[in-house]
Amino acid sequence: MKLSQRLSHLQAMVDGPYQHIWDCCCDHGLLGAALLNKQVASTMHFVDIVPGIMQTLQGKLERFFPLNQDATSPQWRVHCMDVAKLPLANYPSETPQLVIIAGVGGELTGELVSAIQASADALGQSIEFLLCPVHHTYQLRERLDTLGLRYFDERLISDNQRCYELLHVARHGKQPITAIGDRLWSQAPSELQLAYLRRLLKHYHQVVRGSQLDQKPQLDRAISDYQAQLDLLST
Structure with missing residues (x-):
């Protein structure tokens, strides 16, 4: 196959x-x-x-x-x-x-x-x-x-x-x-990279709202890191 x-x-x-x-x-x-x-x-x-x-x-x-x-x-x-x-x-x-x-x-x-x-x-x-x-x-x-x-x-x-x-x-x-x-992310920005980052950010914003207190620091880090990468690729 x-x-x-x-x-x-x-x-x-x-x-x-x-x-x-x-x-x-x-x-x-x-x-x-x-x-x-x-x-x-x-x-x-x-x-x-x-x-x-x-x-x-x-x-x-x-x-x-x-x-x-x-x-x-x-x-x-x-x-x-x-x-x-x-x-x-x-x-x-x-x-x-x-x-x-x-x-x-x-x-x-x-x-x-x-x-x-x-x-x-x-x-x-x-x-x-x-x-x-x-x-x-x-x-x-x-x-x-x-x-x-x-x-x-x-x-x-x-x-x-x-x-x-x-x-x-x-x-x-x-x-x-x-x-x-x-x-x-080392190559020139692509639509694949941008779409993936947007999808991840949407997911983590949804998850963080229903997360337990001990999970929130890691989720907040993920959102911050992915948003920074998206901003970098979008400039």
Whole structure:
């Protein structure tokens, strides 16, 4: 099946090679299958907690990517489990592993990254994350920064009339993670950027009115930061 714009951009951000890539919350496994074709990992791991989805995916992988003993052929594993509990201990690697988390909210993405990073730290393993949250990227970015992660790349893309932020981050990343991003706005202002900022501001103004007292400082920061960026791009 043809990849969506969102998944195509994620695929393009995986340059590899990696010993292990974990496609988490993988749904129908389209991105992981595309990466199998691209042969950027020794082993591609498909992870989701829904048994029915994973059973169907297992059958498709067996049909289109049959496993054999040829070490040069793409290898894959299917894991029906909580993404927060990736079995990293069973797959040691001397080089960084890549964990892809896409299609879930920023709050859940942050919780998963925190759990996986803690597990990797305990095992002495190096992990990179490729993230594409569906919302709440401001909160996610602040959490990534507190975890000591930095970014290699970040992109703003549009798919099916929705905007997405894509982040490739790790402890050994190149640049500090900021709450609204830097590279997202580094090019000449575009209608995509302006529309995205206006949409975010409308959302946060609505949310702040019904927010709890302890949430308000972060929401106010988000509004202030996004408004400043919109003003800068509009001048």
